[in-house]
Amino acid sequence: MADGEVVGTAQVHLSTESPEPGQGNINVYVDPAYTRRGVGSLLVRAAEEHLVAHGAVRLFAWVLDEPGNRAFAERHGYRAGRSAHFLRLDLTGTALPPLQDPPPGVELRTGSDFADDPRPLFELEAETTADEPGDMDLELSDYEAWLEQNWRHPLLSLELTTVAVVDGRPAAFSAVRTDGTRYFTSMTGTARAFRGRGLAKLAKNDSLHRARAAGYTEALTGNDTGNGSMIAVNKWLGYEVCATEVRYVRDLA
Ligand SMILES: CC(C)(COP(=O)(O)OP(=O)(O)OC[C@H]1O[C@@H](n2cnc3c(N)ncnc32)[C@H](O)[C@@H]1OP(=O)(O)O)[C@@H](O)C(=O)NCCC(=O)NCCS
Numbered sequence: 001m002a003d004g005e006v007v008g009t010a011q012v013h014l015s016t017e018s019p020e021p022g023q024g025n026i027n028v029y030v031d032p033a034y035t036r037r038g039v040g041s042l043l044v045r046a047a048e049e050h051l052v053a054h055g056a057v058r059l060f061a062w063v064l065d066e067p068g069n070r071a072f073a074e075r076h077g078y079r080a081g082r083s084a085h086f087l088r089l090d091l092t093g094t095a096l097p098p099l100q101d102p103p104p105g106v107e108l109r110t111g112s113d114f115a116d117d118p119r120p121l122f123e124l125e126a127e128t129t130a131d132e133p134g135d136m137d138l139e140l141s142d143y144e145a146w147l148e149q150n151w152r153h154p155l156l157s158l159e160l161t162t163v164a165v166v167d168g169r170p171a172a173f174s175a176v177r178t179d180g181t182r183y184f185t186s187m188t189g190t191a192r193a194f195r196g197r198g199l200a201k202l203a204k205n206d207s208l209h210r211a212r213a214a215g216y217t218e219a220l221t222g223n224d225t226g227n228g229s230m231i232a233v234n235k236w237l238g239y240e241v242c243a244t245e246v247r248y249v250r251d252l253a
Helices: 039-053 067-075 119-129 143-151 199-213 228-237
Strands: 008-014 023-030 058-064 079-090 106-110 156-166 169-178 182-190 218-224 240-251
Touching: 008 039, 023 039, 058 067, 067 079, 067 240, 079 228, 106 199, 119 143, 119 169, 119 182, 156 199, 169 199, 182 199, 199 228, 218 228
Parallel strands: 023 058, 182 218
Antiparallel strands: 008 023, 058 240, 079 218, 079 240, 106 156, 156 169, 169 182
C-alpha cells in the first residue's frame, strides 16, 4: 500500500497438484506507476518468507517476457524455465469457424449436465493435465481437492463449459471461467484414446459460439509455447498471441 492505495500484489500458493511436496508459486505485480521504488522486492521477500514458513523448497514465478522483468527475477535468484503465451480472441470482430455437427457417436453436453456427478470430468481432467507440457509435473489425484479448487471455483461457468461425450463417457472438454465479462479457458483436454480426431476443436468452438451468443466480447487463454497441438487448435479458432511469460524457478534446498 502507498498512501492507502494498493500499488502491488503478491499472489502465493503451495501447489496441491504436484506429486512433489513443497512446490510454491509466487506472482508479483506492481502498478506501473509505482515501479522502481522497491515495492516488487518487498513483495517477493514477504511472499518467499510466507511460502518457506509453509514448507516450500522450490519456488516458481511467472514473469513477463520483457528485459526489465526478466532481470528483476534473475536478481532475486531465479533461473528461467519454460515459457507460455497468453492468447486473445476478439469475439466481436473475428468470425469463429462455423459450428460443426459432431461426428457419429459423439454428443456435446455442457458442464451443467454433470452437476450431479462430476467424477467422470475429474478423471478426464486428471488424465489430460498429466500430459500438459510445463515445468511442473501436475497430477490430479485427490477428488475432494479437485471439487474444492476446480469444480466449485467461483469463476467456473458450467453453462459455458463444453464436454464431448463418446459412448456416454466424456472424451474431450473445454472448461471456462468468467467474471461475467471476460471468458477465460482454464483447461481444454482430450482423452489419449481420442486425440487427433478434432474433438478439442469441436468442444472449444461450441463453447465459444455459446459465449458469443451470450454477449461475451473477448476470450482469453494461456498455452505453454511447446504445446503445438493446443496452439494449433487456438490459431484455428482465431486466437492471436498477445503476451508471453517465462516461468522462473528458484530452488531453496
Ligand atoms: C491439446 C489437446 C487438447 C488436443 O486435443 P485433440 O482432440 O487431439 O485436438 P484436435 O484433434 O481437435 O486438433 C489438434 C490439431 O493440432 C494439430 N497438431 C497436433 N500436434 C501438433 C503439433 N505438435 N504441432 C502443431 N500442430 C499439431 C493437429 O494436426 C490438429 O489440427 P488439424 O485438425 O488441422 O490436423 C490434447 O492433445 C490434450 O489433451 N493434451 C494434453 C492437455 C493439454 O495440453 N491441454 C491444453 C492445456 S492449455
